[in-house]
Amino acid sequence: MANGRNKGRKVDPKRDGDGFVALPWAVLDSPAYRRLSHPARSLLLEIARQYVKDNNGQLLLSREHMRSRGWSSSDVLTRAKRALLAGGFIHETVTGQWPAKASWYAVTWYSLDRHSDYDPGAAETFVRGAYRKGLSMKNEPLRPSHGTRPSQIGPSHGTEEKRVAPSHGPIWGVFAPLSVPSDGHHLDMPSAAPKEVTPPDSCAGRYIRLTAKPERLFTGLLAPTTTTTKKASGRVAAMA
Structure with missing residues (x-):
């Protein structure tokens, strides 16, 4: 990387340019890094590229800035940024405000450089080497909210047998012949008088x-x- 600490030093003739990105092996070999998605690993290189001598805490991952680096999808950028935060690789020092204020970040394998514009408590919550115990949310094993216990095969109300009788009690059937029809006795019903025809x-x-x-x-x-x-x-x- 273009690190200010290298000024005045002789350029190594075996490589191009004088700047480079230095990622410690401890970062690349950490379990949290192995759990990162490919977009998150690419974004880690992008933010490491911005670090120079004294700007750790002022690194940018805004959509406007990353668009110039070829990041055209806001959704991919957001997911990768969340994975780096959850994995402990970066730390947010300033929370951005739309439309003109971008968020600031610091990488956790370097010390935090002090700045007066950090949000209150941002410097106090910074943890050097947080990636060693950080957990990326990407590629985590799926676990349901109720745990990993076996699911019940029976219905939610239990496996008891269904009742033979209704809830309000048994009903006894009447099998004896009825002496009177259900709609009344036909002999008690008046009949129409005969109509006289001349x-x-x-x-x-x-x-x-x-x-x-x-x-x-x-x-x-x-x-x-x-x-x-x-x-x-x-x-x-x-x-x-």
Whole structure:
């Protein structure tokens, strides 16, 4: 990296440039680093690239700054930043405020450089080497909220047998024949009176209703009465 501590020193002819990123083996070999996702490891190199002589605590990971470094996805950047914070690789010294104030960070394998603009308590909560006991939330084994105990096969209300009788008690069936129908005794119900029908005077006969109930109509041909026969015979004699 472009570290100010290297000024005045002779450049190593075996490598290009005079700056380099120095990541201690203790960081790269830590269990927390092995649990990091690939985007989180890339972001760790990006923030280590910013460190020089006395700016540990003023490192930037804002979307505007990282866009110039090729980070086009805000979601990927946010997840990687959270993984580094949870793993103890970086420490937030200033909480950003939209739209003009960016957050500041410090890497934990270097000492924190003092600055008067840090948030209250940020310097006191900084822990050197926090990655040694930090736990990244990425790639953690999945564990349900109720623990790892075996799930119950039975229903939530238990495995007791269902009741044969209803909750309000057993109901005894009545199998004896009923003396009275459920809708009442038909003999007690009044019936409709027969409707009088005046038969027509005709020698051909007459039709009357055979039943008294008007909803059931049956007709029958009755033989002419004696009176009707006499009237018809009188008409025939007069015509002769």
